[in-house]
Amino acid sequence: MAGPLEGIRVLDLSRILAGPWSTQCLADLGADVIKIERPEGGDDTRSWGPPFFDKGGEPVSAYFLCANRGKRSVAIDLADPEGQRLVRELAAHCDILVENFKVGGLKKYGLDFKSLNNLNPRLIYCSITGFGQDGPYKDRPGYDALIQALGGLMSITGEPDGAPGAGPQKVGVAVTDLFTGLYSTIGILGALHHRSRTGEGQHIDMSLLDTQVAVLANQSMNYLVSGSEPKRLGTAHPSIVPYQAFETLDGYIVLAVGNDNQFARFCEASGLGYLAVDARYLTNPARVEHRDTLLPLITARIAQNSTDDWIDILEKARVPGGPINTMGRVFDDEQVKARGLAVGLENEDGVTVPSVANPIRYSQSAISYNKAPPHLGADTDNVLQDLLGLDASALQSLRDNKTLG
Numbered sequence: 001m002a003g004p005l006e007g008i009r010v011l012d013l014s015r016i017l018a019g020p021w022s023t024q025c026l027a028d029l030g031a032d033v034i035k036i037e038r039p040e041g042g043d044d045t046r047s048w049g050p051p052f053f054d055k056g057g058e059p060v061s062a063y064f065l066c067a068n069r070g071k072r073s074v075a076i077d078l079a080d081p082e083g084q085r086l087v088r089e090l091a092a093h094c095d096i097l098v099e100n101f102k103v104g105g106l107k108k109y110g111l112d113f114k115s116l117n118n119l120n121p122r123l124i125y126c127s128i129t130g131f132g133q134d135g136p137y138k139d140r141p142g143y144d145a146l147i148q149a150l151g152g153l154m155s156i157t158g159e160p161d162g163a164p165g166a167g168p169q170k171v172g173v174a175v176t177d178l179f180t181g182l183y184s185t186i187g188i189l190g191a192l193h194h195r196s197r198t199g200e201g202q203h204i205d206m207s208l209l210d211t212q213v214a215v216l217a218n219q220s221m222n223y224l225v226s227g228s229e230p231k232r233l234g235t236a237h238p239s240i241v242p243y244q245a246f247e248t249l250d251g252y253i254v255l256a257v258g259n260d261n262q263f264a265r266f267c268e269a270s271g272l273g274y275l276a277v278d279a280r281y282l283t284n285p286a287r288v289e290h291r292d293t294l295l296p297l298i299t300a301r302i303a304q305n306s307t308d309d310w311i312d313i314l315e316k317a318r319v320p321g322g323p324i325n326t327m328g329r330v331f332d333d334e335q336v337k338a339r340g341l342a343v344g345l346e347n348e349d350g351v352t353v354p355s356v357a358n359p360i361r362y363s364q365s366a367i368s369y370n371k372a373p374p375h376l377g378a379d380t381d382n383v384l385q386d387l388l389g390l391d392a393s394a395l396q397s398l399r400d401n402k403t404l405g
Contacts, residue, residue, distance in 0.1 A: 001366040003030020008192070011091055012036065012071065013078075013099035013111070015043040017144070017174055018128050018208065020067035021181030023098050026188065027070030028358040028367050034094070034383055035068065035374070036087060039075040039405025042376040043068070057349045058375055068373035069345055069355050074384070075377030075405025082403045084109045086384065091116045091123060093387045096188055100128040103138045113203040123201040124191040126184050132207035142208045144174035151176065151212030156219055159234045168232070180211040241287040242266075242298055245324060251307040255298070256320040260284060269317035270301055345372035377405040 008031040012023040020035075020043070027033040037043055049061035074090075077083040088110060091097055097116065099106060106112045113125040127133065130142010148154050148170045158169035187204045195201060213220065219230045222238065230238055235254070237243035242255050242263075257263045260283055267276035275281050275297065280290040287294055302310065307323050314321040325333065331342050341359075344352040353372040360367060384390045390398075398404045 001364070003028070003368045004362070004365045005029040005031040008032070008096065009094045010034065010096040010098065011087070011094040013087075013097065013101070013106070014128065015100065016045055017067055017177040018180040018184070018206075019098050019100040020045075021178055022126070022128075022184040022188070023071065024067050024069060025181070025185045025358070026096070027371075028360070028369075030366070030368050031096070033071040034090065034379075035071040035073050036078070036090075037073055037075050037376055037405075039077055039377065039402070042073070042075065046376065053353060055351050057347065057351065060373065060375075065353060065355065065373050070368055070371050071374060072371075072379035072383055073374035073377055074380045076380070077403050077405075078109055078111075080401070080403045082398060082401065084111065086388065086398075086403070087111060088116065088119060089388050090383070092120050094120070094123065095192070096124045096126065098126045098128070098184065098188075102141070103127075103129055103133055117201060117203075121201060122195060122199065124188055124195065124204065125201065126188055126204040126206060128180060128184055128206045128208075130208045132210060133205045137209070144176045144208070145170050147176045147208040147212050151209055152216055152220070153212060156216075156230045156232055158232045160232050163234065166232070175215075176208050176212045179215050180206055180208050183211050183214075236291075236295075239288060240284060241291045241294065244295075246299055246302040248302055248307045248310055249305055252324040253302070253307055253310050253314075253321055254324060255302075255314075258320060262319050263287070265317045266314070266319045269313050269319065270298075272297065272301055343369055345369055347372035348375055348378050380404055 005026060008026070010023055010026050010031050010033040012019065012033050012035040014020055014023065015037075023033050023035070035043075041047065043064060045064040045067075046060055048063040051062050052059040053062060053065060076086055078087065091111070104112070107115070113127070116123055116125060129138070130147060131137035131140055149168070153176070154168040154170055157171060159166045184204070184206045187206065191202055191204060218239070222228070222230055233244075235245040240258065242257050245252050245254050255266070257266055263281070264276040267273050275294070279286070281287050281294055305313070310321065311323060323329070330336060336342070339357075341357045343355050343357050345355050347353050355369070355372070357369070358367045381395055384395060395404065
């Protein structure tokens with residue numbers, strides 16, 4: 001089965017994570033993604049390690065591997081006028097361009113939206129920056145941790161004031177970059193549909209800060225509705241109790257009681273039946289109001305049994321809960337194995353490279369896992385020969401001039 005984006009070509013001028021995450025999603029959906037990299041070093045994340053995957057060919061960081069499968073790597077020096085000309089010509093053969101240069105950074109190369117739109121009016125051009133194409137912060141650099149702070153996420157993440165280890169925390173992965181990459185993909189797919197109706201491309205302005213504020217979801221709405229600042233609650237939930245991590249005899253579990261019936265079943269199964277008939281805890285709003293008296297009782301009870309005991313108790317009682325797994329336990333989990341979330345992809349050297357599957361499951365289309373993240377410049381000759389008709393002599397001349405890697 002062909003992927004839903006079979007026949008769509010993407011020119012990827014992005015690096016690090018937000019842009020590459022978006023273009024990897026497009027590659028998974030069947031698009032032909034051409035990744036333009038600096039001849040010297042390529043995408044910065046190739047060297048963001050350890051750990052490095054070093055089993056044949058050039059060592060490459062796990063960070064780079066996480067966001068660049070399914071792409072073709074073309075090593076072109078964008079600072080060179082000949083390199084700029086080559087990329088413009090490639091853009092004329094593409095449907096989508098994704099870039100994350102500073103605002104206006106590509107204009108001096110003739111690779112900004114206006115220049116390329118004149119060349120290819122059907123081109124969908126997605127720009128990803130820290131703060132967007134306008135506003136007082138538009139020229140500032142944007143990084144995930146900075147945006148987690150500015151966008152409010154860190155203010156609601158971490159242990160509450162007064163608790164051991166209290167203070168703002170960032171999330172364990174670069175969620176602002178990842179969410180921005182996903183929203184960029186959504187925007188691109190919408191623009192493709194628009195183009196199918198009108199024939200016109202357009203510019204998509206994606207901002208890490210915009211995305212971070214948008215995905216605060218219920219927490220931002222809690223503030224807008226009430227005017228009260230959300231507080232850090234550790235693993236606890238501001239609007240549901242009990243819904244958090246608890247320490248067991250030998251580890252940790254998360255208890256995720258979503259309604260009053262589940263709470264009653266939990267109380268019965270755990271030997272805390274008296275709590276289910278206490279007026280302070282009968283309903284979720286009441287449990288939220290009285291969390292300070294309820295949670296110590298639950299904490300003390302859960303500490304008496306092992307993690308495996310609790311998983312068995314909760315499953316039998318049909319109460320949502322589970323262990324806090326390490327990465328090893330995640331990939332050893334029977335459900336993760338059954339869903340095939342760990343995959344192996346063959347690279348140019350015939351070496352199998354580990355990867356994590358795309359979570360989308362189509363019934364009539366295929367997610368493409370046909371290419372491991374490429375070595376730097378591995379596809380330069382093929383792409384420039386196939387799309388621009390350059391012969392071996394022209395390619396060698398460009399290499400002699402340091403335009404190509």
